[in-house]
Structures are given as C-alpha cells and as structure tokens.
Amino acid sequence: MADHNPDSDSTPRTLLRRVLDTADPRTPRRPRSARAGSCALGTLMWLWNLRGTGLERLRARRALLETASPRKLSGQTRTIARGRSHGARSVGRSAHIQASGHLEEQTPRTLLKNILLTAPESSILMPESVVKPVPAPQAVQPSRQESSCGSLELQLPELEPPTTLAPGLLAPGRRKQRLRLSVFQQGVDQGLSLSQEPQGNADASSLTRSLNLTFATPLQPQSVQRPGLARRPPARRAVDVGAFLRDLRDTSLAPPNIVLEDTQPFSQPMVGSPNVYHSLPCTPHTGAEDAEQAAGRKTQSSGPGLQKNSPGKPAQFLAGEAEEVNAFALGFLSTSSGVSGEDEVEPLHDGVEEAEKKMEEEGVSVSEMEATGAQGPSRVEEAEGHTEVTEAEGSQGTAEADGPGASSGDEDASGRAASPESASSTPESLQARRHHQFLEPAPAPGAAVLSSEPAEPLLVRHPPRPRTTGPRPRQDPHKAGLSHYVKLFSFYAKMPMERKALEMVEKCLDKYFQHLCDDLEVFAAHAGRKTVKPEDLELLMRRQGLVTDQVSLHVLVERHLPLEYRQLLIPCAYSGNSVFPAQ
Amino acid sequence: MEEEAETEEQQRFSYQQRLKAAVHYTVGCLCEEVALDKEMQFSKQTIAAISELTFRQCENFAKDLEMFARHAKRTTINTEDVKLLARRSNSLLKYITDKSEEIAQINLERKAQKKKKSEDGSKNSRQPAEAGVVESEN
Numbered sequence: 114m115a116d117h118n119p120d121s122d123s124t125p126r127t128l129l130r131r132v133l134d135t136a137d138p139r140t141p142r143r144p145r146s147a148r149a150g151s152c153a154l155g156t157l158m159w160l161w162n163l164r165g166t167g168l169e170r171l172r173a174r175r176a177l178l179e180t181a182s183p184r185k186l187s188g189q190t191r192t193i194a195r196g197r198s199h200g201a202r203s204v205g206r207s208a209h210i211q212a213s214g215h216l217e218e219q220t221p222r223t224l225l226k227n228i229l230l231t232a233p234e235s236s237i238l239m240p241e242s243v244v245k246p247v248p249a250p251q252a253v254q255p256s257r258q259e260s261s262c263g264s265l266e267l268q269l270p271e272l273e274p275p276t277t278l279a280p281g282l283l284a285p286g287r288r289k290q291r292l293r294l295s296v297f298q299q300g301v302d303q304g305l306s307l308s309q310e311p312q313g314n315a316d317a318s319s320l321t322r323s324l325n326l327t328f329a330t331p332l333q334p335q336s337v338q339r340p341g342l343a344r345r346p347p348a349r350r351a352v353d354v355g356a357f358l359r360d361l362r363d364t365s366l367a368p369p370n371i372v373l374e375d376t377q378p379f380s381q382p383m384v385g386s387p388n389v390y391h392s393l394p395c396t397p398h399t400g401a402e403d404a405e406q407a408a409g410r411k412t413q414s415s416g417p418g419l420q421k422n423s424p425g426k427p428a429q430f431l432a433g434e435a436e437e438v439n440a441f442a443l444g445f446l447s448t449s450s451g452v453s454g455e456d457e458v459e460p461l462h463d464g465v466e467e468a469e470k471k472m473e474e475e476g477v478s479v480s481e482m483e484a485t486g487a488q489g490p491s492r493v494e495e496a497e498g499h500t501e502v503t504e505a506e507g508s509q510g511t512a513e514a515d516g517p518g519a520s521s522g523d524e525d526a527s528g529r530a531a532s533p534e535s536a537s538s539t540p541e542s543l544q545a546r547r548h549h550q551f552l553e554p555a556p557a558p559g560a561a562v563l564s565s566e567p568a569e570p571l572l573v574r575h576p577p578r579p580r581t582t583g584p585r586p587r588q589d590p591h592k593a594g595l596s597h598y599v600k601l602f603s604f605y606a607k608m609p610m611e612r613k614a615l616e617m618v619e620k621c622l623d624k625y626f627q628h629l630c631d632d633l634e635v636f637a638a639h640a641g642r643k644t645v646k647p648e649d650l651e652l653l654m655r656r657q658g659l660v661t662d663q664v665s666l667h668v669l670v671e672r673h674l675p676l677e678y679r680q681l682l683i684p685c686a687y688s689g690n691s692v693f694p695a696q
Numbered sequence: 697m698e699e700e701a702e703t704e705e706q707q708r709f710s711y712q713q714r715l716k717a718a719v720h721y722t723v724g725c726l727c728e729e730v731a732l733d734k735e736m737q738f739s740k741q742t743i744a745a746i747s748e749l750t751f752r753q754c755e756n757f758a759k760d761l762e763m764f765a766r767h768a769k770r771t772t773i774n775t776e777d778v779k780l781l782a783r784r785s786n787s788l789l790k791y792i793t794d795k796s797e798e799i800a801q802i803n804l805e806r807k808a809q810k811k812k813k814s815e816d817g818s819k820n821s822r823q824p825a826e827a828g829v830v831e832s833e834n
Contacts, residue, residue: 639780640768652767656760 595622629653647682719754720747757781775799 219227599619603610636649647666654660659669670682723746727738764777775796782788 635780635783636767639764639776648767652763655763 595619595626598622632656716747716751719751720744723747723750 599615602618603615632653633645633649636652637643637645651660651666654666660666667683670679724743727743731738760781761773761777764780765773779789779792782792
C-alpha cells in the first residue's frame with residue numbers, strides 16, 4: 114500500500130481495495146488528526162510557497178480530508194481514493210518533509226487530473242465566515258487550518274464557474290437532493306460525522322454538499338460556456354416567485370390558447386410543458402419562462418375559474434400561492450394537508466422529484482430551485498386552472514369540459530387515486546371541490562395534480578395528448594443539430610437574446626443548410642453522378658468565395674480541420690510520397 | 697513587353713468600358729419601358745446603379761458558368777450550366793427552361809432542314825433574360 118504509483122493504478126477496483134485498506138485507520142485517525150493537521154499544514158506551506166495556486170490547495174485539502182468516507186466516495190472518483198491513499202501515506206509519515214516529499218512525487222499532470230476529477234467535490238458552500246481565503250499559510254491550529262483549507266478549496270470551484278452556484282443554491286439543493294439520495298446521504302452523513310468530528314462540522318457539511326454538488330455540476334458548464342450571459346443567473350436569483358406570479362398575472366395572453374384549445378388540459382401542460390422547457394435552446398430563459406408560463410396558465414385558470422367565487426380571490430390566491438409554493442418547495446412532504454391517502458403522497462413525491470430533476474437538468478440557479486418548487490405546484494396549478502377553465506366552459510354546456518372536468522376531478526383530494534375513473538365526474542361536483550381547493554392551501558390540490566400526473570400518461574382517455582406532443586418530437590430531430598449553432602450564436606452575440614430571435618436564427622440556419630444541401634445535390638447531378646463528391650463541395654465553396662485561386666481546398670482543410678481529417682481528405686499528406694491511383 | 701501588357705490592359709479596359717456602356721444603354725431602355733408602364737420615373741443614378749449591378753452580376757455569372765462547365769468536365773458552356781445558374785429563382789428557371797426547349801425544338805427543325813439543304817445554319821438566339829446569353833451553334 115505504501116507503493117506510490119497513482120497513475121498506473123487505473124482500475125477503480127484496485128483503488129477501492131487500497132482505500133478500503135486505508136479506511137480502517139479512519140477512526141484511529143481521529144487521534145492522529147492533529148498530526149494530520151500538522152502534516153497537512155506543512156504540505157500546505159510548502160505548496161503555497163511554491164506556487165500558491167488552487168492546485169496545491171486542493172492537494173493539501175485532500176491530504177487533510179483523507180478521512181472522507183472512502184466507500185461512499187470511491188465510486189465517484191478514484192482520485193479521491195488515490196488522494197486518500199496518498200493522505201494515508203502522508204499521515205503514515207509524520208514528517209512534514211516526507212509528506213511534502215510524497216506530494217512532490219506527484220507530477221503536475223496528476224495533480225491537475227486529480228483536481229479536475231475532484232473539483233466538483235470541493236464545496237463551494239462553506240460557512241460565510243470561511244469564504245475569504247487565507248492567503249498565507251500561517252501556522253494555525255488544525256481546526257482553523259482545516260477551515261482555511263476548506264476556504265482555499267473554495268477558491269477552486271469559484272474560479273471555474275464564474276457565477277451560479279452560491280451558498281443559497283446549495284441550501285435548497287441539499288434539501289432537495291436529500292429527497293433522492295436519502296439512503297445514500299444518510300450513510301455519507303454518518304460516515305462523515307464519524308470521521309470528521311475533529312475536523313469540525315464545516316468540512317463534513319462541505320463534503321456532503323460537495324457530494325450534492327456533484328449532481329449539480331452538470332449545470333455549471335452551460336453557464337461557463339456563455340460568459341456573456343453569466344450575469345443572468347444572479348439576476349434571476351434575486352427575483353422571487355411572488356414577483357413572477359404577479360408578472361404573470363399581468364401578462365397572460367399566450368397561455369390561454371393552450372388552455373382553451375386543449376380539451377385534455379391535464380395531459381398537455383403537464384406532459385408537454387416539461388418537454389417544452391427541455392427543448393428550449395436557451396437555457397437561461399427556461400426558468401423564467403417556465404415560471405411565467407406556469408403562472409400565466411395559473412392566472413388564466415384562476416381568473417375565469419374564480420369569476421363565480423370571488424374576484425378578490427385571485428390576488429389572494431396567487432399571493433398565497435407564492436408563499437405556499439415556497440413552503441411547498443421546502444417541505445412538500447409535510448404539506449399533505451387535506452390530502453388524504455398515502456398513495457397520493459407518494460406519487461406526489463415522485464412527481465415533485467421529477468419536476469426537480471427536470472429543473473435541475475436545465476441549469477438552475479437559486480431562484481430557479483425555488484422556482485422549481487414553485488413550478489411544480491404551479492404546473493399543478495395550471496392543470497387546476499385548465500380544469501377550472503374547462504369547467505367553466507363545461508358549466509356552459511361544452512362537451513369537452515367533461516374530459517378536463519374528469520381530469521380536474523383528479524385534483525380533488527378525494528378523487529385523486531381514482532383519477533382514471535373519475536373522468537366522468539360532474540362539473541358541479543368539481544366546482545364544489547374547487548371551492549374546497551381555494552379554501553385549502555394551494556399545494557394540496559397541486560400535489561393532487563402531480564399525483565395524477567404520472568397516472569395520466571397511462572390514460573388512454575386523452576387522445577389529444579399524443580397529437581399535441583407529436584409535433585414536438587417530430588421537430589426535434591430536424592433541429593436537434595441546429596440548437597448547437599444557435600447556442601454558439603447566442604454566445605458570440607455577447608448579449609442576452611430573446612427566444613424569438615433565437616428561433617429565427619434557427620430557422621435561418623435551417624434554410625441555409627437546406628440550400629447548401631440542395632446545391633450539393635444539384636452539383637452532383639450536374640456532373641452526371643448520384644453521389645456527392647468532394648469536387649461538388651469544392652465547387653460550392655468556390656461559389657461561396659472560400660476557395661479561390663489563391664486558397665485551395667487543401668489549404669482550408671489544413672487550416673481548419675484536425676489532423677485526422679487532413680489525413681483523410683488529403684491522401685498525399687500522410688502517404689509518405691507513395692500515392693497510388695484510386696483505381 | 698511591359699508596354700504590351702499595358703496596352704493589353706488598356707484595351708481590355710476600354711473594351712470593358714464599351715461593354716458597360718452597352719449594358720447601361722440597354723438598362724436605360726428597359727427602365728424607360730417600365731417607367732411608361734408603371735408611370736413612375738427613374739432617376740439617372742438609379743439607372744446607373746442598376747447597370748453597374750448588372751455588369752458585376754454578369755461577371756459572377758460568367759465565372760459560375762465556367763466553373764459549372766468545368767465541373768461537368770466540359771470545355772463548353774451548356775444550357776445545363778445556365779439552368780443550374782438560374783435554379784435559385786423559380787420563375788427565372790421556368791422561363792429559361794421554356795426558352796431552352798424552344799431552342800432545342802428550333803435546332804431539331806433546323807437539323808431536319810439541314811439534311812434537306814446544306815445550310816450553314818448557325819442561328820444565334822439571344823435570350824433577353826438577365827441570366828445571360830445562351831448560344832447554340834450547330
């Protein structure tokens with residue numbers, strides 16, 4: 114185990130074995146923590162004196178935090194295991210020099226690799242007091258040194274993503290992810306609490322949060338890729354859900370079409386909206402738009418639906434919803450007020466988790482996290498609203514209202530479990546239930562709708578659903594590749610862009626590429642061929658002005674394409690002066 | 697030698713100028729017709745701009761036609777090349793296609809006549825379309 118060959122040890126299994134071997138001394142490390150701290154301190158000092166970059170800080174921290182539960186983390190990164198083994202080794206040797214010397218053996222490459230693999234684990238979410246990095250590695254007690262290590266470690270992830278993840282984000286994220294990783298995190302927490310008591314709660318929590326972060330890191334690259342839009346997420350964080358709802362109340366012209374034309378309101382907005390939100394090319398908009406649309410529909414629904422009841426209610430409703438949404442987001446499990454049935458709670462749980470996952474996938478910031486909680490119930494509310502609207506229509510005698518009325522029956526606390534069967538519930542009873550809903554807290558019916566959400570895709574009663582979700586998947590394969598170019602476009606624009614503008618860009622790109630392909634086809638036919646050959650492409654580029662008498666196609670290939678393509682396209686380039694005719 | 701090059705250049709330049717003048721004159725005539733038709737007058741700058749534009753576009757067309765012919769491994773520009781050139785504009789393409797069919801028909805008839813008579817039939821048919829001139833020689 115003392116052998117030091119981190120790079121040769123490429124299999125996680127061997128690393129895990131090594132980790133498990135080193136894991137035993139986890140508890141004994143507690144008494145050794147001081148020594149570890151001193152060792153780490155020495156290494157820290159050495160590293161900082163040498164370079165003072167985040168690389169070394171991370172290495173030092175890893176040397177420190179070898180006690181992080183190995184089993185849990187080994188699956189994630191072998192570098193952690195590696196680091197732990199290194200840390201174990203460093204602990205094994207009491208001398209600073211040995212520890213530092215051991216670290217010296219690490220090449221910059223391995224350091225960087227370790228950092229890249231473990232950077233997500235380092236926690237951004239440290240206590241505010243520790244956020245300021247300690248510049249000089251003064252001789253400090255181990256506790257503070259650990260905290261400073263944590264803060265230093267903070268530097269790393271802060272440097273990489275310009276903005277986004279802030280402490281606020283991780284707080285709800287932590288809570289939400291606990292929902293999904295309950296068992297896992299419990300184990301982690303236990304392990305961490307066991308091993309890191311001496312190190313203080315900060316590191317333990319940071320580790321757990323770092324584990325949470327690993328799930329959140331996929332969100333970062335999107336913002337990193339578009340520094341021009343980096344300003345966005347903080348602005349969105351500042352907006353609260355209440356403001357969203359109020360804005361949506363004011364502007365809600367688009368959603369009504371979706372609401373009124375839809376005879377199966379539950380299915381479409383519930384199923385379609387996530388798809389809509391996913392397919393949006395511009396992710397910074399998604400959060401705002403989601404909330405907007407959701408709230409818009411909600412307002413629409415609440416508007417006509419509440420006509421009969423009380424005009425003053427919508428404001429209260431929405432305001433109440435805002436608060437309730439937050440409450441809902443935070444502790445939805447507990448808010449099953451008025452909702453009876455464990456089975457309802459469970460599908461609700463799943464539904465909300467799904468909503469959260471979807472939101473997370475779209476690159477969420479703090480407000481978005483709240484918004485997801487808001488959108489979950491808000492989407493529920495839209496379903497509500499749809500049912501309300503349709504019920505309003507049904508009350509006027511529209512036949513379609515029965516369908517949505519039936520689905521709206523799902524909302525009710527009582528009829529949720531029997532949603533498929535309650536399709537034929539009368540509008541009047543639904544209205545009566547709706548009254549109840551207004552009286553009850555919003556999340557309850559929202560929860561009900563969510564519970565009905567998983568049931569609805571299975572329902573065959575909603576024929577329009579496949580019809581409406583049909584065009585969406587059909588369009589996506591065609592424009593799937595263009596979204597990449599649209600993102601590039603928005604990146605180079607260096608300023609925020611409207612979604613419609615991006616859609617226009619996508620259309621133009623589509624037409625442009627269509628033209629190009631038509632040209633290629635025509636050129637091939639012009640030469641009496643049925644296959645498009647490079648000559649056709651050269652002709653096309655010549656027409657475009659890319660290939661001129663001075664600049665040939667080969668020159669362009671050499672300039673812009675990677676080496677592999679050059680070898681492919683220019684047969685002479687790699688042939689070593691032995692070229693044979695094609696035939 | 698340099699003088700020859702210069703004189704050649706000058707000749708080419710003067711030739712170009714004469715061509716431009718011819719184009720300008722033709723554009724002017726066309727614009728007059730349109731002006732009479734639509735009862736809207738054309739300013740001189742407009743006509744000059746249009747003629748300059750036409751001339752440059754003709755240069756582009758010529759280069760494209762040459763490229764197309766070379767792409768088809770020919771040395772002569774063909775009606776196919778012209779049709780390829782006009783593919784962007786549907787109405788223009790249709791017009792040119794009709795004209796080319798017309799010409800093909802005329803050619804067939806002439807071939808038939810030629811068999812009877814020994815004509816030195818080389819009829820130049822000029823197409824007034826902007827796409828340029830198509831010459832079919834027998």
